[in-house]
Amino acid sequence: MIDRIFSTEQVDSVTSGFGITDLENATIGQCAAVAQRLQEVTGVPFVRMDQGVPGLEPCAVGREAEKLALDTNVASVYPAPDGIAPLKSAAQKFVKAFMDIDVNAAGCVPVTGSVTASFGAFLACNQCQEGKDTVLFIDPGFPIQKSQLRVMGGKFSSFDIYEYRGEALKNKLEEMLKVGNISSIIYSNPNNPAWICLTEQELQIIGELATKYDVVVLEDLAYFDMDSRKDLGKPYQAPFQATVARYTDNYILMLSASKIFSYAGQRSAFIAISDKLFTRNFPLFAARYGGVGQFGSTFINAILYMITSGTTHTTQYGLTAMLEESVAGNIDFRATAGEYARRAKKMKEVFISNGFHIVYSKDVDEEIGDGFFFSIGYKNFSGGRLMREFIHFGVSSISLTTAGSLQNGIRACASRMTDEVVELLAERLAMFNEFHS
């Protein structure tokens, strides 16, 4: 009989060294640390499918623009709370060019990564309307965002969309919104971890119910234009990135440079607040923060500004240049990120030929595309068991349960899967399958 690569003793010794009592429920950071340590201790390389780290070079246009900004004196000057004017204008154009959505430049605001955007937005949304104090996650979702609510003592509820695709989403969502305690709805599209994409019908349901029940949709577009099935990424040409902004005026879009420009190190993103939400006055904001309680100025000056005092000045110039050059057609960020789809496709072939299956495999009736992540299951293994077993074979991942999913399986990340690593993965999956047959 075939052996595992790492013995149970080796794995147990490392996990207990980190004070991890239950590996099946470990966080992303803990899984990454275990993989790192086992690799150090044994010298056997791990196939790292855990963290979603960009596996490509950072966009050169951004870096050069940052260098030019460093030659001016902006490094000494506090950034304005709402961002530099050229970035606001470039962000407005980017949203128009690739989403066909009109939003004022005033509502386009740089943030220290989308993580800061959601942190601030959770506070703002849970504070602005009496009785609406709960964020609703359409899961599976990004675990960090739930951790943020735990930090601030905020409330959230959630449901797994797996059983509620298409028309079924309407009743499920309305059942939750009817209660009256929901302030906002958050999801990522394309989805982290499952890479499902909400259909136009589903976005329309979300948008219309957000209007009806007066809640704000927080649309996380971290993987902007990365749905490989559509010919996206041509400025001012259809098809455009799908968005709830076509169906409601209650939205905040979050667009990060981390993945589309491989810029995760610089903590650079922007939000786009709908014009109608921006200019709306909330009495609870007025009472808490003074003034007339306008959503836009309160969110920017009274909330986001208190968290980081603006966004790194020279990095704002880098993001401006990358957005401008994308709109001008000089950066094809979509083609660059297409490398992830190529890697995912090869990985999926290797998984499927070794007895695995895609867990979230369809968007209603259409097969999902290839991209940064996908979800993988094996027989009836729970996500925790599969993740733990994978570690014994030198493959790190995270369980779908940590993303609020009720399905059995793990998240696989394609970002670091060069051809050589995929070969190694193939060998190990074959061993895994033989061991468990």
Added chain:
Amino acid sequence: MIDRIFSTEQVDSVTSGFGITDLENATIGQCAAVAQRLQEVTGVPFVRMDQGVPGLEPCAVGREAEKLALDTNVASVYPAPDGIAPLKSAAQKFVKAFMDIDVNAAGCVPVTGSVTASFGAFLACNQCQEGKDTVLFIDPGFPIQKSQLRVMGGKFSSFDIYEYRGEALKNKLEEMLKVGNISSIIYSNPNNPAWICLTEQELQIIGELATKYDVVVLEDLAYFDMDSRKDLGKPYQAPFQATVARYTDNYILMLSASKIFSYAGQRSAFIAISDKLFTRNFPLFAARYGGVGQFGSTFINAILYMITSGTTHTTQYGLTAMLEESVAGNIDFRATAGEYARRAKKMKEVFISNGFHIVYSKDVDEEIGDGFFFSIGYKNFSGGRLMREFIHFGVSSISLTTAGSLQNGIRACASRMTDEVVELLAERLAMFNEFHS
């Protein structure tokens, strides 16, 4: 009789345009906006004493190091939650060289400006001990920090130190700590807005009571080594920056690059957590965030990381270089910042010769030094009235009441006071004094 420069009608029209109902209680941002708008509308330049913007060139060593980092691929890689190793080591050396304090590199962590440090520290301190849910401000203090607590729904209390200098601080502080609800004590030293510096006796009182009542001292060193009365700033040579860290093990120091390296635009700072606090386990942290509840790892990985996901990667390299070169004696940040003391000295002369007085004028028995800020009063004018009157003479400032002070007066900032601006200030103060005589 002499006229004001701006009429009441002009001022009222601009303030009401911003929706400001009570100019005397306006925030810093609102005062700055009113000054800016009046200047635009009338073409008459304002003497800007409001915001504490560095008035010098950003440190070249930092900018060059950032450019070199931009030529590597770190811009694509998520920064580690606890910062890059060279920065942690440089920060440890900086604290030793200029404060003579020993702290492990593990406890030296970059943050997106000290604003993010205090935001995170308020959350951490108010969550880690049962019943201790209130931050105590030794006022006058930095208004942004109270705004942060308003954003997160956190509690704070405060007292004006004016009447409690020296030995008198002990009874006052103990009276407040005895209640048992205080989690942490915060102050800035040198002080924003009054430029008072706590004496060694006062720091000893704070430190010993922090140990006795088990509260964390959050020491904001934004104006590090800028006390002009002492020959500070020589690496590994006394005298050193005064600090509570000599008198307690319950501390978090906040050291910002904004003022000492004129680096406010880059949102670059670090914290130094005492070794004893870092390694201490808090059951409430374990219950809320899992693991053993260690202060250091919980604060870094479970709280700060959820706010910004680390600190801009290339900027960390800039800060590393500035700290390293300071420790090596190749950057004399203290001499550079000495320009602010020179400007403040000239401003004070102009104020005093026109009938004004320094409000917080002494540290117990010693005259305060010159630096970034100072406090100014006129006759028995309240701070709000003086600030409003100044606006009519084209001089912007902020009232001491917005900093939690009970004294009559305003904060003056020396940062942008070049010689020409001081001449303009002198003319206007003469007009002011004549008008009000």
